[in-house]
Amino acid sequence: MLVLILNGLVYGSLLYILSVGLVLIFGLRRVTNFAHGGLFMVGAYVGYAAASLGGFWVGLAVSIGVLAVFGVVIDRAIFRPLTDRDPVNTILVTFGLLLVLEDGVRTLFGKDFLVLKPPVELSGMVSILGSPFPSYRLFVIGVAVVVAAVLALWLMKSRVGLHVRAASVDPVTTGIQGIDTEILGMMVVAIGTGLAGLAGVVAAPLMALSPSMGGFVLIDCFIVVVTGGLTSFTGAFVAALVIGQIHNLGVAYFPAFASLVPLLVMVVVLVLRPHGLAKEAH
């Protein structure tokens, strides 16, 4: 039971790292990145390629860097030009991008499953209250905690973080105050996609790498983001932990309906609170 809950926490951690990227991007750009799962997948493959040259940690660093740069490109080429259009435009363009990314990775790496091993120092087991648990999984939880803490500090304590929060509430007024919201938006998108790269590499040792690996994680992320209230970081954090937990319990106890359980939770939350878990409505 303890191991089950811990595993739920591991999945929730991954969901959080991905979802918070979606929330960041949505906050500043008011778009949903349907390619986010694709970026997660690309992140895993970039990490795999770099890790085969320099080991796991190099893979992790390279993947975050490459995906952050890619985020800047996506922001310049797609998000910014389409901000004034109907949201359907970004849905379609990022969906197109997803297809291109999947096909590109399939061409470069092939269809077969690839395996990225966890680093040696984390490949052992630790004992938690007498139950053995892979230390790598504990590391994944730790990464999510660090990401959450750093993001919270950055957003709440730093000057730039204040600007980001202001711009996500009202970009026009923030701009009038003399803050370059375009640079801010670009930076936030880069952080969001960089986090997708981080999540991809961190998740890689837990699941096999395939060009379609992003799809099912992305769907749970969407449920997290909507349940959390679209723009709320705390909402995403709580929702990711809850959905991760419920998902895993569902897989263990009702395998055929595992995918329905998170949805039911979301429906209940939305019926009770139409704007999600977050307090204020936008």
Next chain:
Amino acid sequence: MASSPSLASPESGGPSRLAGGIGGMLAVAAVLVVAGFSLPVVISSMLVLTLLTQATLQALLAISVGFLFRQNGLTSFGQAGWFGLAAYTVAVNGRFGWVAPETAVVAALVVPTVLAALLGTVIVRLPHLAFSMLTLAVAQAVHEVFLKWRTLANGDDGIEVRLPKRLFGLDIALFQQPQTMVVIVWIALVLVVVALLFFARSHTGLLTRAIRDNEERARYIGYETLLPRVVVYAVSALVAAIAGVLFSLYNGFVTPGLLHWSLSGEALIMAFIGGPRVIWGPVLGAGLFFLLKDFAGDHTEHWPAIIGGILMIVTILLPEGLAGLAQRVGRRLWSRRAA
């Protein structure tokens, strides 16, 4: 609640054009139905007839996406869920023989419609992007259920659709041979388009477009704004279910792939390349999609990247789709001739 003419949205050309068009529209529909009967006579190639049948079924699915966007301004990423659910309803009933096949066909249309209506009361209220995300999530959840509940649906292997010799008094072979099925799906497509056009002109149709453009104002005038949008979502599920039922009869075999998001994605691509603001836009999109896919299939393995690239380019450069472009060009030529 009398229908107010000011509710008509600008791109439809205003109510006066709406009223005058019904006779012409029905005439065009009649011609198209007759043309449908001539399809198997004119086209002798079995391959072309098969492709045409598939394209028409996909066009129905694409129309369900386009209609939802046209009326509600919402983008569904999960229409394959309703399509596959309908197809599986027919197939699963054939497997267990719970009710008569005719009843199963009716149930296959009713169940997705009712489920969509119930779900709609929750998700139609959400912002556009959240709605899209959730349609995807719901359809994938249904997909998982049919994939993993092996005693019901036999998992990845799919199930054969067992059908009686006659369905609704019609020989079952009519549904299973491309040279007759092409006529049936074609007529179904024409009827669905006509029905949706009538819906668009009805009070609910006009009201939903008003809500699409400004929900707050519509509510201010005193309209209840949730229910009409739920109706639109349910109707779009019904159209997808019609396609699903026809598919199960035609194909005689169903697999979880019918519920997969990639099929929803294809329908979305067809609808938006074609241009959902025009009712026949998704049909144009489906036709082009099949032509391109057939052509690309012979030359390259990179079809997903090609269609993904096309989708990106069309969305950025031609946000109203090809049908929108055609309509604009047509209008310009028309006005020049009139002047």
